[in-house]
Amino acid sequence: xxxxxxxxxxxxxIIFGFLCIxxxxxxxxxxxxxxxxxxxxxxxxKEATLIAGDYLPSYFSxxxxxxAVQSQLAAMRLYLESSLWFVDASGTMITSSNMENTSSPDVxxxxxxxxxxGNQYISGTYHGYFDEEVITVMAPVTEGFTTKGYxxxxxxxxxxxxxxxxxxxxxYISLGVVFLLSFIFxxxxxxxxxxxxxxxxxxxxxxxxxxxxxxxxxxxxxxMGYLSASLNYMAAQLKDMxxxxxxxVANVSHDxxxxxxxxxxxxxxxxxxxxxxxxxxxxxxIILFETERLTDLTGDLLTLNEFDTKELMLDxxxxxxxxxxKGTAASFEAVCTPKHISIELLLMPxxxxxxxxxxxxxxxxxxxxxxxxxxxxxESSITIEVSVKNEKTFVSVKDHGMGIPRGExxxxxxxxxxxxxxRGKDKKGTxxxxxxxxxxxxxxxxxxxxxxTEGVGTEFIFSLSRVLQ
Numbered sequence: 396x397x398x399x400x401x402x403x404x405x406x407x408x409i410i411f412g413f414l415c416i417x418x419x420x421x422x423x424x425x426x427x428x429x430x431x432x433x434x435x436x437x438x439x440x441k442e443a444t445l446i447a448g449d450y451l452p453s454y455f456s457x458x459x460x461x462x463a464v465q466s467q468l469a470a471m472r473l474y475l476e477s478s479l480w481f482v483d484a485s486g487t488m489i490t491s492s493n494m495e496n497t498s499s500p501d502v503x504x505x506x507x508x509x510x511x512x513g514n515q516y517i518s519g520t521y522h523g524y525f526d527e528e529v530i531t532v533m534a535p536v537t538e539g540f541t542t543k544g545y546x547x548x549x550x551x552x553x554x555x556x557x558x559x560x561x562x563x564x565x566x567y568i569s570l571g572v573v574f575l576l577s578f579i580f581x582x583x584x585x586x587x588x589x590x591x592x593x594x595x596x597x598x599x600x601x602x603x604x605x606x607x608x609x610x611x612x613x614x615x616x617x618x619m620g621y622l623s624a625s626l627n628y629m630a631a632q633l634k635d636m637x638x639x640x641x642x643x644v645a646n647v648s649h650d651x652x653x654x655x656x657x658x659x660x661x662x663x664x665x666x667x668x669x670x671x672x673x674x675x676x677x678x679x680x681i682i683l684f685e686t687e688r689l690t691d692l693t694g695d696l697l698t699l700n701e702f703d704t705k706e707l708m709l710d711x712x713x714x715x716x717x718x719x720x721k722g723t724a725a726s727f728e729a730v731c732t733p734k735h736i737s738i739e740l741l742l743m744p745x746x747x748x749x750x751x752x753x754x755x756x757x758x759x760x761x762x763x764x765x766x767x768x769x770x771x772x773x774e775s776s777i778t779i780e781v782s783v784k785n786e787k788t789f790v791s792v793k794d795h796g797m798g799i800p801r802g803e804x805x806x807x808x809x810x811x812x813x814x815x816x817x818r819g820k821d822k823k824g825t826x827x828x829x830x831x832x833x834x835x836x837x838x839x840x841x842x843x844x845x846x847x848t849e850g851v852g853t854e855f856i857f858s859l860s861r862v863l864q
Contacts, residue, residue, distance in 0.1 A: 436516035443534035468492035654685035741780035767794035793854035
């Protein structure tokens with residue numbers, strides 16, 4: 396299986412890292428620089444306003460000499476690391492205090508005190524007087540309510556960029572840590588999501604190829620573990636179903652093959668003259684017997700198929716269960732008479748009305764009585780008893796036959812199951828009668844139980860919903 400999902404996450408991780416670095420190097424750097432420029436311009440403007448309002452007006456009132464003004468500007472140059480220009484109202488330079496490797500013009504060409512406008516600063520080379528980008532702030536110098544000049548402070552942007560570098564270094568370090576942490580997340584995804592998912596995908600492929608013995612080796616207690624356990628359980632159920640279907644096919648094939656082989660053999664023998672005409676009646680009866688076996692088996696299979704395909708629709712009505720028991724028991728008179736088996740009915744006085752599918756319950760009674768007769772010895776009896784308790788009616792069918800071995804009691808409900816004792820006693824059974832009984836009773840949301848002692852007898856008891864009168 397190609398690790399496409401794994402490669403996708405690695406590609407997304409690399410793209411995420413690249414986008415983080417690119418965004419930090421462009422947008423973040425610009426945002427930090429702009430922020431520092433705004434802070435620096437605000438500081439410069441406050442200083443310019445302070446100097447222009449407190450020190451420079453004395454120059455125009457002749458209280459301070461030009462030398463004193465130059466000394467003050469020189470001190471501020473060292474403090475602000477900027478160039479300071481003191482100009483009159485027309486832009487003519489009065490004095491300046493420049494940083495190293497810079498010079499000031501005698502007259503600022505196209506000087507416009509309003510060029511800064513509503514902003515606190517402007518950036519650029521200021522009319523081409525600087526070789527590098529600078530921040531320029533301007534404050535008016537007033538004397539006697541008249542603007543006599545202006546103080547311009549030019550701070551190089553390179554100084555702001557120098558301040559930006561350690562900040563960006565911190566940001567890059569933080570970004571690296573985040574990237575490493577995200578790598579840990581990727582490793583977590585690899586171990587806790589991708590690998591279990593890959594094992595589950597491998598299991599799905601194995602199941603698709605028919606290997607239902609494959610077990611997913613994921614045993615965590617999270618969603619992946621729950622999914623793995625569910626798939627393992629599903630595979631086990633499918634395997635059991637597959638084994639069950641194979642068993643069903645084998646049993647059906649066996650039960651169909653035996654009578655068909657007999658029928659084919661006798662018909663061929665009659666056709667080629669091996670069996671003389673005077674014996675035809677004997678062997679035709681055998682063929683008829685085998686045909687009845689096939690008919691019974693086909694009917695039982697169709698009945699069970701109704702339950703398996705969920706197509707069984709119960710036609711529930713109210714009827715007297717005791718009348719149904721009497722009628723069903725009477726139908727076995729011809730079978731019981733040759734074996735001298737008696738059927739004893741222990742019924743309740745009056746009527747016992749139940750709510751169920753009458754035809755299906757008749758089938759249950761028929762199968763249980765037929766089963767009791769099959770396993771009863773000659774000169775024995777079968778007891779059918781009806782009892783009521785609260786809202787339930789209980790029907791018991793009890794024989795005094797050979798009983799069921801303890802190890803086989805739980806197997807009698809399996810389809811096509813025949814005990815070793817029954818194989819030699821009755822060749823006509825299909826092994827589906829008790830399976831049909833259980834399916835019908837469960838379809839009514841009721842229960843059927845068995846009590847058996849080997850050598851003593853067997854009792855089947857099933858319940859039905861009682862209609863209170």
